[in-house]
Amino acid sequence: MKAPPFRYHAPADLDAAVALLSQLDNARVLAGGQSLMPMMNLRVAAPDHLIDLGGVQSLRAIEETPEGLRIGAMVTQRTLEQSALVARLCPLLSEAASLVGHQQTRNRGTLGGSLCHLDPGAELPVVAAALDAIMHVAGPSGARAIAFRDFALDYLTSALAPDEILTHVTFPAASQGATSAFMEFNRRPADFAIVSVAVTMRLDAGAIAQCAIALGGVSHAPVRLAQAEEALKGMQATDAAWDQAAQIAALIACDGDDLYPSDYRQELCGVLVRRALGLAHRRAEGAFHV
Amino acid sequence: MFDPQRIQLTVNGREVEATVDSRVHLADFLRRELQLTGTHLGCEHGVCGACTVLVDGASARACLMLAVQANGRSVETIEGVATPDGALHPIQAALSRHHGLQCGYCTPGVVMTLLELQRESAGRVVPEEEIRAALSGNLCRCTGYQGMVDAALEILR
Numbered sequence: 001m002k003a004p005p006f007r008y009h010a011p012a013d014l015d016a017a018v019a020l021l022s023q024l025d026n027a028r029v030l031a032g033g034q035s036l037m038p039m040m041n042l043r044v045a046a047p048d049h050l051i052d053l054g055g056v057q058s059l060r061a062i063e064e065t066p067e068g069l070r071i072g073a074m075v076t077q078r079t080l081e082q083s084a085l086v087a088r089l090c091p092l093l094s095e096a097a098s099l100v101g102h103q104q105t106r107n108r109g110t111l112g113g114s115l116c117h118l119d120p121g122a123e124l125p126v127v128a129a130a131l132d133a134i135m136h137v138a139g140p141s142g143a144r145a146i147a148f149r150d151f152a153l154d155y156l157t158s159a160l161a162p163d164e165i166l167t168h169v170t171f172p173a174a175s176q177g178a179t180s181a182f183m184e185f186n187r188r189p190a191d192f193a194i195v196s197v198a199v200t201m202r203l204d205a206g207a208i209a210q211c212a213i214a215l216g217g218v219s220h221a222p223v224r225l226a227q228a229e230e231a232l233k234g235m236q237a238t239d240a241a242w243d244q245a246a247q248i249a250a251l252i253a254c255d256g257d258d259l260y261p262s263d264y265r266q267e268l269c270g271v272l273v274r275r276a277l278g279l280a281h282r283r284a285e286g287a288f289h290v
Numbered sequence: 291m292f293d294p295q296r297i298q299l300t301v302n303g304r305e306v307e308a309t310v311d312s313r314v315h316l317a318d319f320l321r322r323e324l325q326l327t328g329t330h331l332g333c334e335h336g337v338c339g340a341c342t343v344l345v346d347g348a349s350a351r352a353c354l355m356l357a358v359q360a361n362g363r364s365v366e367t368i369e370g371v372a373t374p375d376g377a378l379h380p381i382q383a384a385l386s387r388h389h390g391l392q393c394g395y396c397t398p399g400v401v402m403t404l405l406e407l408q409r410e411s412a413g414r415v416v417p418e419e420e421i422r423a424a425l426s427g428n429l430c431r432c433t434g435y436q437g438m439v440d441a442a443l444e445i446l447r
Contacts, residue, residue: 001334005291008312008358037315037354038335050312054359078348102427104339104403107348108355190426 003040009051014058014138014167017051022140022163024049029165031074031113034105059167064089068172073112080111089173092131092180092198096123102190112166116158121192121217123184125152129222130198130214131171139164152221178202179284181276185268193217194260195268199276203284208232208241213273218254218265225249237281246274297361302370310357317341317352320367328368328398339428342399343367349406368398371405381405384441392432400428404442416446
């Protein structure tokens, strides 16, 4: 239960971190350590070099930009949960952040760590999928941007090249008339979600102008429910619409395991999509009556 | 492979300087190098919360943090909670009064979690739901939590 030996590096800035990562063999980047450290203690991961981003201050900013909310990869989940700026511009992210692990892990676990680790039961990748977040990465040949749908490739696998580091993520700011909700089901609070759902919706005079539905826990990476998103467009925001989306969600192909087989997860998908859409809608109604 | 790292930190208000192997986590450093064995290790992979300490005031799993990552930081452990003459902190006294512990293995972590909650609440009344959410990060297999929650409700009202 002790991590295998490695060499520790603590670069002071991003350039130094990128240089180390491209020069060293079998190196891993250490963000908050709430997934990598358990994997090392359990000897599932055994890097020869650990590059700690804890000293890279430029990765800890939260800024409002014309493109949306720009959040540094090393911003902790606890900061996301408590930030007034995040709550105003991206309430879906605040809501999901409060469900990540426990306070004792959120104090150290980071946005970037969660999005690069891509655990199928994790909350933040589902938010990134629902909001079409843009992932900004830096490597030895410069910076590039990757849409989240092209970033989450497979089980615990991102599109990052071995010598690239996620620097920040841009989430589009919630527009006027937009509402959202995040829900998950697990056996105990704070466990990884068996199934989770993130929805956003924009209403126009009682009709659904646009909506996004993302599901976590059903496959190796978060899944967008494009068929339901399309079906709901233009429908009146009523229970009939939520039921229709739930029917589509309950047919989605789900990976199953011995504890939670595929049909159990499909049932959860339907129930959670119906509830989350209803909750998002009630929130919009509440806001209109203020 | 030995990868020595020189670190300087504050532990319970005391300046500490040491050389540690980079793979040593903070809990082992506290227990073995500083003989602060009040920080317990349960699962050693971040699930049980027994090793919870405060790092710059924020609760953290000491098994998921390398000792070298504590360089330049202030660490608080259970040994720093009671006053030097042994008088219990109000949180400890309340846990005792409400039978919020039995075997005591999880208790150091529980006290550190409640200490963070108390400081963050800054005198505000903390609802039971919030207390239970904070304590969800500390596994206790003896008490069923009711005594802990009662103690916290008394302290945080």
